[in-house]
Amino acid sequence: MRLLHIFLIIILIFNFNLIKADEIQTENKIAKNLRCLICQGQSVYDSDSEFALSLKLVISNKISDGMTEEQIYSFLKKKYGEWILYDPVLNKNTYFLWLLPLLIFLAGGAIIIKKLYIRK
Amino acid sequence: MIGSYSLGFGLFFSFIIIFFSINDLKNVENLNKKIISFTFLQFVFVVISFFGLIISFVNSDFSNETVFNNSHTAKPLFYKISGTWGNHEGSLLLWLLVLTLFVFIFLLKSDKQPKKYRIFTLLFQQIIIIGFFIFLIKTSSPFNFIFPVPEEGLGLNPILQDPALAVHPPILYLGYVGSSIIFSSALAAMVSTYVTKEWAKHIKQWVLISWIFLTLGILLGSVWAYYELGWGGFWFWDPVENVSLMPWFALTTLLHCILVLEKKGILTSWAMVLSIATFALSMSGTFLVRSGILNSVHTFANDPERGLFILIFLFSLILLSIFIFLFFHTNKEKTENNFFWLSKETSILVNNWFMMYFLSVVLIGTIYPIFLEVLTSNKISVGPPFYNKLILPFLIPFLFAMAIGPKLKWIKSDFQDKLNMLILLIISFLISALIIKEFDISFLINTILVSSAFFLFFVTLREFFIKKLKNLPQNIAHFGFSLLILSILLNNIFSTEVITNLKIGETFKSDKFSINFANIDQENGKNFKSIIGKFKVEHEDGSIDALRPELRIYNQPNIVTSEADIKTNFFTDKFITMNYVQNQEYFNIRYQVKPLMIWIWMSVLLLSFGGLMSIFKKRYEI
Amino acid sequence: MRFKIIPTIIIIVFTATFIIFFKGLKNSNIYTPNVDLEKKVPSLVFKSFDTNLDIISENIFNKNKFYLVNIWASWCIPCRDEHKFLMKLKKREEIELIGLNYKDNNKNAQNFLGELGNPYDKIFVDKDGTSSINWGAYGVPESFLIYKNKIIKRYIGPINNRNVIEIEKIIK
Numbered sequence: 001m002r003l004l005h006i007f008l009i010i011i012l013i014f015n016f017n018l019i020k021a022d023e024i025q026t027e028n029k030i031a032k033n034l035r036c037l038i039c040q041g042q043s044v045y046d047s048d049s050e051f052a053l054s055l056k057l058v059i060s061n062k063i064s065d066g067m068t069e070e071q072i073y074s075f076l077k078k079k080y081g082e083w084i085l086y087d088p089v090l091n092k093n094t095y096f097l098w099l100l101p102l103l104i105f106l107a108g109g110a111i112i113i114k115k116l117y118i119r120k
Numbered sequence: 121m122i123g124s125y126s127l128g129f130g131l132f133f134s135f136i137i138i139f140f141s142i143n144d145l146k147n148v149e150n151l152n153k154k155i156i157s158f159t160f161l162q163f164v165f166v167v168i169s170f171f172g173l174i175i176s177f178v179n180s181d182f183s184n185e186t187v188f189n190n191s192h193t194a195k196p197l198f199y200k201i202s203g204t205w206g207n208h209e210g211s212l213l214l215w216l217l218v219l220t221l222f223v224f225i226f227l228l229k230s231d232k233q234p235k236k237y238r239i240f241t242l243l244f245q246q247i248i249i250i251g252f253f254i255f256l257i258k259t260s261s262p263f264n265f266i267f268p269v270p271e272e273g274l275g276l277n278p279i280l281q282d283p284a285l286a287v288h289p290p291i292l293y294l295g296y297v298g299s300s301i302i303f304s305s306a307l308a309a310m311v312s313t314y315v316t317k318e319w320a321k322h323i324k325q326w327v328l329i330s331w332i333f334l335t336l337g338i339l340l341g342s343v344w345a346y347y348e349l350g351w352g353g354f355w356f357w358d359p360v361e362n363v364s365l366m367p368w369f370a371l372t373t374l375l376h377c378i379l380v381l382e383k384k385g386i387l388t389s390w391a392m393v394l395s396i397a398t399f400a401l402s403m404s405g406t407f408l409v410r411s412g413i414l415n416s417v418h419t420f421a422n423d424p425e426r427g428l429f430i431l432i433f434l435f436s437l438i439l440l441s442i443f444i445f446l447f448f449h450t451n452k453e454k455t456e457n458n459f460f461w462l463s464k465e466t467s468i469l470v471n472n473w474f475m476m477y478f479l480s481v482v483l484i485g486t487i488y489p490i491f492l493e494v495l496t497s498n499k500i501s502v503g504p505p506f507y508n509k510l511i512l513p514f515l516i517p518f519l520f521a522m523a524i525g526p527k528l529k530w531i532k533s534d535f536q537d538k539l540n541m542l543i544l545l546i547i548s549f550l551i552s553a554l555i556i557k558e559f560d561i562s563f564l565i566n567t568i569l570v571s572s573a574f575f576l577f578f579v580t581l582r583e584f585f586i587k588k589l590k591n592l593p594q595n596i597a598h599f600g601f602s603l604l605i606l607s608i609l610l611n612n613i614f615s616t617e618v619i620t621n622l623k624i625g626e627t628f629k630s631d632k633f634s635i636n637f638a639n640i641d642q643e644n645g646k647n648f649k650s651i652i653g654k655f656k657v658e659h660e661d662g663s664i665d666a667l668r669p670e671l672r673i674y675n676q677p678n679i680v681t682s683e684a685d686i687k688t689n690f691f692t693d694k695f696i697t698m699n700y701v702q703n704q705e706y707f708n709i710r711y712q713v714k715p716l717m718i719w720i721w722m723s724v725l726l727l728s729f730g731g732l733m734s735i736f737k738k739r740y741e742i
Numbered sequence: 743m744r745f746k747i748i749p750t751i752i753i754i755v756f757t758a759t760f761i762i763f764f765k766g767l768k769n770s771n772i773y774t775p776n777v778d779l780e781k782k783v784p785s786l787v788f789k790s791f792d793t794n795l796d797i798i799s800e801n802i803f804n805k806n807k808f809y810l811v812n813i814w815a816s817w818c819i820p821c822r823d824e825h826k827f828l829m830k831l832k833k834r835e836e837i838e839l840i841g842l843n844y845k846d847n848n849k850n851a852q853n854f855l856g857e858l859g860n861p862y863d864k865i866f867v868d869k870d871g872t873s874s875i876n877w878g879a880y881g882v883p884e885s886f887l888i889y890k891n892k893i894i895k896r897y898i899g900p901i902n903n904r905n906v907i908e909i910e911k912i913i914k
């Protein structure tokens with residue numbers, strides 16, 4: 001549970017930092033977090049395919065309509081599935097994805113500490 | 121045709137070598153000279169078949185299926201040759217070539233090592249070689265015939281027709297294959313109970329060699345992506361990039377761990393696990409890329425049968441190594457090899473710890489979507505935001521540890537020149553705060569990150585002056601690393617870019633620069649037509665850059681590529697691309713100002729130069 | 743005891759990984775549309791192809807009929823391949839074909855229809871590709887089979903003969 005807290009704090013710090021007023025910056029940020037579905041391994045922002053160009057237009061329209069970043073993500077998630085989001089949300093499918101590396105980190109630390117103390 | 125016979129002979133020699141080696145195990149004296157000649161012959165046969173393939177490519181012999189699929193008469197000679205390994209079959213042949221070459225070199229270079237160990241290494245290596253021979257001949261022979269002989273080939277994908285990418289695969293493979301030597305040698309060392317300081321000393325050379333090639337290979341791929349893929353990034357956390365990064369992490373860890381083993385004879389099990397892991401990761405890289413199980417820019421034409429073969433091969437090798445590890449490896453570490461919490465040993469352990477964490481992030485991020493899709497049929501994407509969130513915060517302690525670690529002594533140590541370190545820390549923090557504040561980006565985490573990178577930068581820089589030549593290679597490498605992280609961070613924070621649509625004659629204006637689209641030109645290349653846009657970019661300080669991005673329309677295969685024009689100088693890169701927009705008279709223009717790009721490349725070169733130096737430096741204290 | 747547990751765990755983990763990779767190999771990597779996606783027809787304002795009038799999507803799919811929304815463009819080469827199948831579907835009474843002209847120029851689109859025939863009962867224009875995104879479309883060509891304001895089937899890429907047979911079965 002404590003782990004989850006630390007983790008949430010990390011996420012919070014990031015999100016907090018990234019609040020920027022500029023609409024274009026928000027638009028770019030959103031586009032960078034989306035997979036260009038018809039390209040191979042490119043983000044929507046990086047791609048110049050027809051699909052990506054239209055999607056960028058949709059994002060900027062939605063922002064001017066007053067939609068928040070989260071709303072736009074959930075809108076696109078409804079249309080295209082989670083596959084489009086580069087930044088997987090924390091849910092039951094992705095607990096392991098997010099927590100396993102942190103667990104490995106803690107386990108590694110534990111092994112080192114054990115090695116140091118038992119030897120002494 | 122000669123090529124495929126040659127391959128058969130090569131495979132045949134594998135069996136001969138194995139037969140002789142097993143026979144030779146019983147002898148006590150020196151290694152049978154015949155074995156060395158056989159390995160050499162095997163290498164020669166692979167060379168013959170490799171050159172056979174190159175010749176077919178140069179002559180555009182379209183009766184060969186591989187040539188037909190990947191070449192074209194109108195292609196420049198240089199790319200005809202590099203096209204040999206620009207495809208699945210040819211690249212495997214190249215892999216095999218390096219594999220046989222390395223075994224041969226290994227045998228020549230290891231004459232001071234125990235015979236039993238050499239023979240076992242050779243045996244394990246031959247198992248890998250046989251695996252690759254069978255893979256090549258059974259599922260992806262580069263010498264299939266087509267009848268009737270086609271008039272013209274299909275051509276090589278234009279984005280692969282590039283000098284950096286022409287040398288990228290061979291260099292990367294040298295790194296990968298080097299790790300196979302480490303793998304076989306670790307297994308052999310376990311079987312012949314030779315996991316000692318001498319072994320560490322001997323294998324360290326191979327670790328360094330593969331590490332250098334892997335580093336350079338990744339660098340080349342990254343440079344290529346930067347100027348060729350046309351969106352100005354150099355690292356995308358694309359699965360295939362991750363796949364090359366994972367063995368790099370493992371190798372770097374091994375490199376540090378082997379130093380402890382060499383000095384103190386401890387951490388043997390850990391070194392074994394790492395040696396096995398490095399190779400397993402290189403191989404799974406091949407599996408993930410070639411089987412098409414991943415979505416990526418690099419995917420070769422894929423075929424499940426090939427994937428299945430590598431998968432089975434890979435897992436039998438891993439099971440074999442687990443088996444050997446469990447049954448042959450006995451931990452004979454002397455318990456009196458104690459060390460204090462503040463010592464060089466601990467600092468290397470800390471390095472290993474963080475490296476393993478980074479490795480696990482990348483590994484999990486890469487394969488988790490595959491697992492999830494198989495288990496729940498949900499498709500998710502794991503992209504750059506994931507890696508940034510999990511890696512960046514951990515970089516801070518890592519960089520600090522890296523600055524302090526090398527200054528510690530073996531077994532037990534004390535902090536030395538605390539005062540100087542403290543001053544450097546304050547300087548770094550002030551500089552970072554100044555940089556970040558000036559540009560009004562109030563990232564708390566950025567300031568701390570940049571200061572930790574600056575700290576390492578200053579500490580290593582200072583070492584050059586106070587320690588003079590002692591430890592130079594290590595210091596160069598660490599300095600390179602600090603420069604790398606620093607350039608990447610500052611590059612990320614201060615890159616600016618504009619995407620806009622412009623017609624000919626129009627000008628885009630922002631508060632920092634204006635972009636004028638003057639006119640377009642047409643030119644003809646050897647196998648493409650190009651449309652060149654002429655742009656004038658005027659900056660607020662009055663400097664003007666003339667930039668000429670290109671659109672290339674290749675005729676064989678019919679693909680349009682966008683070539684960036686990049687003006688590089690000491691501090692910044694100016695990067696511009698243009699793209700055709702369907703059914704509009706305007707072009708899509710992307711203009712980027714990217715600070716310190718050149719330093720990213722330079723620092724990686726510095727990093728590998730450090731590695732190179734320590735190969736040639738016979739003994740050095742760490 | 744401990745000595746035996748660890749190897750067992752390692753071997754189990756590796757076997758599991760093997761099986762998962764093995765299964766993963768069989769999955770295709772082509773963008774398979776997710777089954778859980780929103781099925782409701784998006785509510786949108788369309789521009790009509792010939793009259794340039796705005797029409798709300800609720801007023802298009804209001805009859806008790808099947809509809810096939812087909813995203814097409816004159817510059818799209820696979821659209822030419824699927825065209826004859828659309829012409830075939832046009833003959834069916836039970837289904838109405840709605841064309842969505844994607845990022846096209848009106849004149850080229852007219853020529854395209856003039857040359858190959860017009861299979862559509864109604865055509866709307868998606869000048870900048872944004873309506874297609876609202877449909878959750880990937881690009882051209884793409885088709886959606888609609889019944890009672892619900893998307894019941896989607897076809898990414900050109901429609902082929904097998905799809906036509908499938909559609910005919912559904913609408914019967």
